[in-house]
Amino acid sequence: MGFGLGVLRLSPDAFWRATPREIAAAADGLTRRHAGPKPLAKAELAALIARFPDEETSHGRT
Template sequence: MPDGSASAPARPSAFPWDDALALGLGALGWSPAAFWAATPREFAAALGRRRGPEPLSRDAFERLLAAYPDPGPTG
C-alpha cells in the first residue's frame, strides 16, 4: 500500500487438539484407536447426540408458574 500501513494477512488458528482429545477420549469414552479412526463427520455427529435438554418453552414455564406460584411477600 502506498502509505506503508499494509497489515499482515490473518493467520488461521491452530486446531484445538487438546479439546478434541478431551471430548473424544473423555466425554465420549472412545478408545484412542476409535478416536483416530473417526472421520470429522462422525466426530461431529457423536457430539451432536450429546446435547443437553431443550430449553424450557414459554408455555411450559407458564404451566410451572401456575402449578408452583411464588408465595408473595411475607410480612
Template sequence: MRPERQPSPFPWDEVLHLLLGRLRWSPDAVWRATPREVAAALGGPAPGRSALSSAELDALMSAFPD
C-alpha cells in the first residue's frame, strides 16, 4: 500500500514576491485580488489563447505608450 501523498503548501513567499516585487501591485491590490486574477497574472495566457506575437505587442505598445 502506498502512503498518501500530501499536497504541497501554498508558495506564499514566491507569489508575494512576484505580485509585489515584479508586477508592482500594491498590497491592497494583492489582498483584494481573486484567486482567478492572481492565476491570470502569474500564469500567462488564458486557456485556448496563445501568447501575443511580436506584431501584436508592437501594435499595443504603439497604441498605448507610457
C-alpha cells in the first residue's frame, strides 16, 4: 500500500482498482527493470536502412 499510495501517488480508489500486474508494471517502470530492448548498434541500423530504404513519392519527398 505504501508503494501505491506513497510512491506512485495513486488515489485510494485507483490503488484498490489496480490489479497486482498493473502495480508490478508500475514498479518495473520506476526501476527500469524491464526498460525494453537495447538500442540498435550503428551497423544494425545501417543494415536495416539498406534493406528497407525509404521510397520517394513523385514530389521527391517521403
